[in-house]
Amino acid sequence: MANTHIALLKLTSIFIVITSAPELCGSSKTFTLVNYCKETIWPGVTRSDNHSGDGFTLKAGQSTVYTAPDGWSGRIWARTGCNFDSGGNGKCQTGGCGTSINCTGPGNPPATSADFSLGELDYYDVSLVNGFNLPIVVKAINGTGNCSTVGCDGDLRQNCPSELASKDNDKVIGCRSACDVFNTDEYCCRGTYGNPATCLPSNYSKIFKQVCPAAYSFALDDPTSLITCSKADFVVVFCGSRNQTTCSYHDKQAVCNRSKAYKAIPQSWWILMLPLTYMFSLWIMP
Template sequence: MVQAEAKVWLGAVRPVPDAVAVVLGWTLSGSGTPLLKNGGFQLGPAESTTIDAPKGWSGRFWARSGCTFDQSGKGNCTTGDCGNVLQCNGAGGTPPVSLAEFTLDSPQDFYDVSLVDGYNMPISIVPSGGSGNCSEVICVSDLNKECPQDLAVAGGNGVTVACKSACLAFNEPQYCCSGEYNNPQVCKPSNYSQVFKKACPTSYSYPYDDATSTFTCTGANYLITFC
């Protein structure tokens, strides 16, 4: 029996003169799930690539920024680093990082943009050729410019390069929806998560943000854009 594959396109687009390269990474969940293209590579401004993901694949995509690597693929990134290597090989990106999350063919595709681990770069998911709801998920606001001071991560020049979630910044149950707050009836949006939600209304802003933030589609291809 032939099984169709879902294609996931990743593009990095920034307008000149601010064009920069980004380094992509992705991880997977579930045993026996194949790793896609060794988990990472670089895309220049306006470049794109196509990745074939098999049926049943589940995982996350993110962009890394401020990266330097030698010819052997060793180095580091200011945001989204995955162990000082270009090819993440299944390791996750160090938060704060903007995530595109997928579970394919279960039997529908489930997908979302998550800022639960924080934010480092604008990100969007646009389905094509599928059936069902198949909503676009667009998070193009520059949250680094709007990040509350106590969540901001500064780069070497003092400019904010990423924005932590309140859970990451404070590790408190009411922000992480853990312990006695591990219930959607108890764990509610905070003033911090509402900053994320206002900027990106269709993205996860805290762990129980499912109602407005998870989407389904059947038989689609997906364009993921970082800009």
């Protein structure tokens, strides 16, 4: 299922150049990851070709930067409910990618993902093809082309159909895809349903789409969910919303809006700031 989706997408170009150092000469890309969730998450990053990658801890309100080589293609998502020991070994409730904090495989469903493919044109999208574990928004800044903001407007866990719900102690921790639960050609876009003319939205994918209208809700979803942009910086926000102003980019610094529930952690070379009251004085997301 994931392979079908990745074959349709051309993915990658990750996160935002916000260092005060001179601009990189096309040899790498940097991306800013922002945790707007109320709890700690453990982002995972893997390449599309071999699923090897990285992982780290990101506490509530914190942000960090991930650097990828030029031409990188892969995905970024959040693991939740993780328990790692001092050696970095452990497991997660959702999005697990092996038994260590550094990913050794793709994220296990359900997991919302941000997918990227970097090149002369950068392709990116947010995907719920492998289910949903928390909202993700991807914002492109200072690019040319479409460069639309993609992702979610709400939290699907709050109205996940009971037959798709993934629970821990009666708490919904994720929403599985219909393909993952029922494993039929119709829901998985296989066999006679393996093309856009026959693999159509289901009642389940429509529920996904209502919460995340600018994201893939099933494997052969509306191709306009895949965005192209060039020369952009990127911000990936976990537990954000397209309806929020997330981040803007001025003089090689990222400035991100946040609700009072989140506390941004400033770094030595960048600042996440700006009270919510200034939210609409900056640009408004499309």
